[in-house]
Amino acid sequence: MRRVHLEAAEDHVQRLARESDPLGAVKELIWNALDADATRVDVVLHRSPLGAVERVTVRDDGTGMAPEALAAAFDRIGGSWKKWTAGTLLKQRTLHGSNGQGRLRAYALGDHLRWTTVADGVGGRSRTEVAAHAGARNDFLIGDSEPTRSGTGTLVEAWGKQSPRLDRLPLRANHRRLTTELAPYLTAYPEVTVVYDGVPVDPRTSVARTAVYPLTFATAAGDTEEAQLKVIEWSTPVERELHLCDRHGIPVGSVDVGIRAPGFDFTAYVLWHATADHVGDVQLGDGHDSEVTALVAAAREQLRAHFRSRVDDRRRELVARWRTxxxxxxxxxxxxxxxxxxxxxxxxxxxxxxxxxxxxxxxxxxxxxxxxxxxxxxxxxxxxxxxxxxxxxxxxxxxxxTDRVIRAAATVADRLEVIGALRRLTADGADPERLRPVLAGNTWVFGDRHGLLAGDRTLDVVLDRHAGPDADLLVAQTRREHERLQHLVVLGSDTAGAKDLTQLSAYAEAVAADTRYRGIRVDWEVWLVVRGLVASSPDDGRVRVRTWNEVLLECTDRVRFFEQSAAYPDRALRA
Known part of the structure; x- marks a missing residue:
């Protein structure tokens, strides 16, 4: 048995262990197994009779660690062999780790650690155990190697720690977090199987939709770089994350997703060939000026565009289902x-x-x-x-x-309802007593500029003084704007012959010339609305003669134009 001492300050080792993040430790051990060409990794959470997690084991069928390489694997931080190769040793799969810190993360899972590894070395295939304890974090005991015919691979065991954080490891949310992080890798290498607490980590079972977009962004030197954004929408709830990955989709780090997309469960992956070279920038986040900042900004902008489109898609899908x-x-x-x-x-x-x-x-x-x-x-x-x-x-x-749109929609609905009511009232005869209350509050029927008119006592007196045509007075309303008056007078009749039209013009001239309005600017409109035929249709801007059908058709056209021209607000998801 040999003792290997890690040349690093113990408090530094403790910080690297990140003991408050046991799931992160599990992920590191899984990545270590995959970097060792494992095709299957099993994470087992061993529970006590009371249900507490008392031991965590991670077993893989990878290449293991040869006896002659063990001392170098445990006696230093950094300097990992992974820095000097582009892929795994046998299968040339994409590598994840290169800092040699994975073994230290295991302290988040237990005070006692043991690695049992089977590998092919100089002397043939052998089994070796490595043990460590939190009481002496920098010391690793490497046992004597024994020949074996067992399959290669490594078993990592951690026990002896009681922590509420460990007891949260079995939560389904943690399985989903593993799924979202491993999704690109497991998609690229479908022959790999990862099982967490008895349940396979299989993105295919919960991926609802996948989209891939090209990204371009400017570097600090002014050059243009190209990357790729992959968006996976899930059918189950997940924590939203924006993973920064190498070109193969292997996560190097993550940042806040930075957008709002209500109702969507998704993970975003930015794939860039140089991400691994900017690990320090990734860890600093996006609050400083760097290539990573520009890359993240481009990714977020594309994410907003993606979910703007998806909101419209989802709306159409829901409405189509409700219709069906x-x-x-x-x-x-x-x-x-x-x-x-x-x-x-x-x-x-x-x-x-x-x-x-x-x-x-x-x-x-x-x-x-x-x-x-x-x-x-x-x-x-x-x-x-x-x-x-x-x-x-x-x-x-x-x-x-959409406040303006909602109000516009309500206005359209109300006006169409009024138009429908007027059609019914005028279909078989225009009863003045029933028409007056409807028209009194809806003078916009005769033009949108009449929508703010109100009753006026002076106008009523003037109209009473002048004898009009043989017609019923339906509306007499006024609006004062500064020193100007706007009058609307609407009369109703069954038909309009030549004699009626002559009387109407004389009536309009008489009320307009009334002494009560001398020296005041007054705009007059006098309408005669009939149900039947019109002998002729004078329209000099002051006197207008229309059938009810014409009035309501013109009014409907105006409402429909208003409806179509009301600009629909941008429904984009905003950060």
Whole structure:
């Protein structure tokens, strides 16, 4: 037995162990096994009768460590043989580690460590044990090698530590974290199998979608570099990470993903041939000026573009499914209100019931909320769905971005409803008593510039003083703007003959010349709206004669134009 002493300060060794990160230790041991050409790696979490993790073992079928190489593997930090080769020794697979620190990370898993390795060396195949203890972190005891016919590989055992962090190792979230980090490697080398706590780490079982994009970015010297961004969307929840990898997809480090993409579980991988040469920049993060900073910025911009497109894709997929299952509350396609409904409904889709009748009723209720109270959509949906703080924040952000659209959609819906009501009222005869209350609050029917008119006592007196044509007074309203008055007078009749038109023009001239408005600038519009035929249609800017059908068709065209021209806000996901 030999004692190998690691030439490094013990506190430095302790820092390198990163004992607060046991999953990181497991990952390092897995990468060590893969760098040794392993085709299978088994991570076993041994539990006590009470369920606590009391031992962790990592077994692989790689090439192992030959007896003559063991001393060099344990007596120094850095200087790993991996620095001097481009790939693994036998299979020439991409290497992960090159700093020789993996063995120190094992202290995060236990106070007692043991490596049992079988390898082919100068004297043939042999088995050797290496032991270490946290009480003397810098000392490694290398046992005598014994000949063996067993298959090559290494078993790493760690025990003797009680820690809540160890007890969290079995969590499914840790299996998912391993899956996201190993995904590029396992995809590139499908012959490799990694099993964690009895469950294979297989990205294929949970990958929902994969996209790859080219990246270009400028270096500090002004040169242009090329890289690649790979985005994997998962069907199960994962922690979002942006991994910086070499050109083969082997992670060198990771940074904050830096974008908001509500509702998506994804991992992003930046593949660049020189990432390994910038390990120091990766560890410093993206808060300084370097190639890594420029690379990360380019990756984040492409991620935003990717998820802008994916939001639209997901919206279409959800709406298509609701249509197919008969739950969608609209029959026709298009319209500002419908687009707004799609945006809001797909934002809160996780809270909408899945059962047919309940989902149908909820979507119909949401449509009515948007129509009736667009200004209270967030409050009402928060109450109905009991949204979490994150969901409420996401909905508030969407509503802020689309506030103008929601209001425009409500305006369109209200106006189309008024137009429909007027069509019904005028279809079989225009009853003045029923028309007046509808028109009084909707003078925009006769032009958008009339939308802010209101009743005026002076105008009523003037109209009473002048005898008009044989028609019913439907609207008489005014708007004052600075020193100018805008008057609208609408009369209704069944038909309009030549005599009626003559009387209408005389009436308009008389009220416009009334002494009450002498010296005041007044814009007049006098309309005669009829249900039947019009003898002729004078239109001098002051007197207008239209059928109800013409008025409502023109009004509908204006509403549809407003609906189409209302600029839809950018729904991009913002960082």
């Amino acid at each position: 299952e008969g739950d969608y509350p609209y029959e026709a396609d298009g319209g500002l209100e419908q687009e707004t409904f799609d945006l809001v409904a797909t934002t809160v889709h996780r809270h909408i019931p899945r059962r047919g009748n309940q989902r149908r009723a909820t979507l119909a209720l949401l449509r009515e909320v948007l129509r009736a109270r667009p200004d209270r959509v967030a409050d009402l949906l928060g109450t109905i769905f009991k949204l979490s703080d994150d969901d409420r924040s996401q909905l508030d952000r969407v509503l802020r971005e």
